[in-house]
Amino acid sequence: MKTLVSYDIVEDKVRRKVFEACKDYGLTNVQYSLFFGDMTHNRREELFQRLRRIIGRQEGKVLICPVCDKDLRLSKAIEVSAGMPEEAAEAAVSYPGRSRKKARAG
Template identity: 40%
Template sequence: MYYTLVIYDIPDDNLRNKVSDACKRFGLEALQRSAYGGYISSGIRKELISVLERLMKRNEGNVKIFVICKYDVKRLIDIGEPVFEKKGKEFLV
């Protein structure tokens, strides 16, 4: 299983919330305000991509999806503290 990283830049609040909800629904966790990540199967990732493509069709904004091997995930360099806090399973921004 590979790590899937989804980052997005979407100006419309409603669409941005739908993309966020889709990421959560498919098992990804919030990393930053517009970044989600997690280990999901290739089948689940394909479904997520399909949903995100439908959401973004004819809408302004951009979604990038990175598929990262475990070796490279371990090499992550994390600088600073998150600007949101986790409360239960929800994040406050």
């Protein structure tokens, strides 16, 4: 099942270890503190336990969220090109499994 892993970790060293653990489990870094990928229930539990050990008593939050195919098909994303003037920026709206549509940002 597709899985989202999101985290907000204060300490740089701990945050790097969480980042590396997510990569070790085959997840793709899609935003600064957000990973996405396929994981079985057992692999999600293993990752949860590993992240629990990494974080220990440090300040932070982690969310591991399974996403079913139905909900994934309903997801939407907006991506705006960096460095473009606001009036010229185009937002690319993507729908997994369907073609991308271009929309004007503003």
